[in-house]
Amino acid sequence: MEAKFQELKNRLLEINDLNSAAALLTWDQTTYMPPGGAPARGRQIATLGKLAHEKFTDPTIGKLLDELTSYEKSLLYDSDEASFLRVTRRDYEKAVKVPAAFIAELFSHAAKTYDIWTKARPANDFTTVRPYLEKTLDLSRKYANFYPGYEHIADPLIDDSDEGMKASTVKKLFAQLREQLVPIVKAITSQPAADDSCLKKNYPEAQQWPFGVEVIKRFGYDFSRGRQDKTHHPYCIKFSLGDVRITTRFKENDLGEGLFSTLHESGHAMYEQGICMDLEGTPLARGTSSGVHESQSRSWENLVGRSRGFWEFFYPKLQQTFPQQLRSVSLDTFYRAINKVERSLIRTDADEVTYNLHVMMRFDFELQMLEGKLAIKDLPEAWRERFKADFGIAPPDDKDGCLQDVHWYGGVIGGVFQGYTLGNILSAQFFETAVKAHPEIKPQIKQGEFATLYRWLKENIYQHGRKYTATELVQKVTGGPMSIEPYIRYLKTKYGELYKL
Numbered sequence: 075m076e077a078k079f080q081e082l083k084n085r086l087l088e089i090n091d092l093n094s095a096a097a098l099l100t101w102d103q104t105t106y107m108p109p110g111g112a113p114a115r116g117r118q119i120a121t122l123g124k125l126a127h128e129k130f131t132d133p134t135i136g137k138l139l140d141e142l143t144s145y146e147k148s149l150l151y152d153s154d155e156a157s158f159l160r161v162t163r164r165d166y167e168k169a170v171k172v173p174a175a176f177i178a179e180l181f182s183h184a185a186k187t188y189d190i191w192t193k194a195r196p197a198n199d200f201t202t203v204r205p206y207l208e209k210t211l212d213l214s215r216k217y218a219n220f221y222p223g224y225e226h227i228a229d230p231l232i233d234d235s236d237e238g239m240k241a242s243t244v245k246k247l248f249a250q251l252r253e254q255l256v257p258i259v260k261a262i263t264s265q266p267a268a269d270d271s272c273l274k275k276n277y278p279e280a281q282q283w284p285f286g287v288e289v290i291k292r293f294g295y296d297f298s299r300g301r302q303d304k305t306h307h308p309y310c311i312k313f314s315l316g317d318v319r320i321t322t323r324f325k326e327n328d329l330g331e332g333l334f335s336t337l338h339e340s341g342h343a344m345y346e347q348g349i350c351m352d353l354e355g356t357p358l359a360r361g362t363s364s365g366v367h368e369s370q371s372r373s374w375e376n377l378v379g380r381s382r383g384f385w386e387f388f389y390p391k392l393q394q395t396f397p398q399q400l401r402s403v404s405l406d407t408f409y410r411a412i413n414k415v416e417r418s419l420i421r422t423d424a425d426e427v428t429y430n431l432h433v434m435m436r437f438d439f440e441l442q443m444l445e446g447k448l449a450i451k452d453l454p455e456a457w458r459e460r461f462k463a464d465f466g467i468a469p470p471d472d473k474d475g476c477l478q479d480v481h482w483y484g485g486v487i488g489g490v491f492q493g494y495t496l497g498n499i500l501s502a503q504f505f506e507t508a509v510k511a512h513p514e515i516k517p518q519i520k521q522g523e524f525a526t527l528y529r530w531l532k533e534n535i536y537q538h539g540r541k542y543t544a545t546e547l548v549q550k551v552t553g554g555p556m557s558i559e560p561y562i563r564y565l566k567t568k569y570g571e572l573y574k575l
């Protein structure tokens with residue numbers, strides 16, 4: 075048994091190395107690669123991906139898993155070995171259901187569509203991208219149908235990013251959240267908007283960058299096992315547990331952009347850096363779901379980074395960094411500015427309160443498109459109507475309407491948006507549990523101290539990687555199922571102090 079287990083582990087390690095090499099090529103592509111490298115780079119990444127897929131779907135893997143079934147049953151459920159076998163089996167059973175030729179078609183269609191979209195969005199041209207999106211929907215449906223027996227056609231797609239979740243569970247949670255959220259949004263946006271002009275002065279990048287670095291070092295992001303570079307779209311990427319990188323972008327006329335995206339990505343990265351080293355190189359060595367991952371980025375960005383206590387410590391330091399811009403701006407004014415709530419067109423620029431309405435709308439559209447109830451040709455109009463109903467404003471064009479997010483134009487419709495709102499819900503649920511266990515967390519944040527919070531997250535969430543599914547993890551950590559209540563309590567408390575609710 076030992077020898078077979080070791081053989082499986084070695085095979086998985088090789089696959090992990092191929093995927094990590096592909097990730098490094100991707101990182102380079104978006105940071106330092108000269109434009110001339112693009113055509114070959116796309117091919118190189120695809121070749122590594124293909125090799126990894128072939129190695130993973132090799133029948134030998136299935137045979138080894140079968141032979142190790144009784145060994146797995148003899149182990150404790152949450153031991154490293156049993157978890158490794160359980161998660162590998164789940165991944166394997168999913169992977170072999172999809173033919174390699176279909177994966178290749180999906181990737182090549184995704185690359186073409188993405189390329190068309192990068193030109194269509196600035197040109198406000200939905201017509202050109204429409205046939206591509208129709209094919210994407212067709213492929214997404216075909217993909218789901220490789221997993222017959224689903225309750226809803228979106229379920230297999232949702233399961234890819236939020237394992238174990240279904241359209242029906244997400245729908246139920248979102249309906250509860252919506253009911254509570256809409257009156258809060260209404261109450262806030264009927265009051266005078268916060269003045270955020272203090273964030274829109276000139277803030278040189280040369281000072282913005284080190285300030286953000288100082289903050290995330292204090293959070294616990296380890297620069298000896300990571301680094302930060304610039305890209306168009308900030309992200310976090312891992313090559314091994316000893317090398318988890320983040321990227322950011324700065325706008326010199328908008329202080330919030332670089333700062334909060336830095337805090338956000340550091341949250342993703344600390345999760346990955348915090349995974350137990352014993353899991354290195356195995357399928358367990360990453361965050362367990364898109365919702366739980368997003369809960370970590372949102373915790374550090376919003377629950378910590380947009381809290382009043384945090385700025386009691388950091389605002390004097392920010393004023394020292396930008397004396398001309400902020401000397402005469404009070405902490406109160408600054409705090410209100412970074413927590414401005416408004417009905418706006420763009421999801422990625424949205425505040426904590428209205429953000430979820432953007433996500434829920436996209437999630438509903440995904441279900442309707444997959445169900446065949448919403449045709450791609452009708453998407454622009456459906457977007458305008460729904461947006462008007464939810465936000466009271468209509469996007470003037472498709473550029474800031476249904477063309478704004480890359481997700482659908484990156485190759486798949488379904489399962490790509492729910493993680494953002496699940497993340498918001500979970501961030502509050504985990505944070506509330508942490509503060510209950512360690513009431514000193516909030517006073518420490520006021521001192522620029524994050525060690526207790528970081529340790530709690532590492533101990534309860536980070537270290538496990540994919541050992542537990544999101545549902546198991548929430549139960550284990552909070553003692554109950556996923557719930558919107560802590561998130562609503564958080565919003566009502568925080569925004570109740572800023573606005574009349």
Ligand code: ZN
Pocket residue numbers: 338342368371
């Ligand atoms: Zn994120």
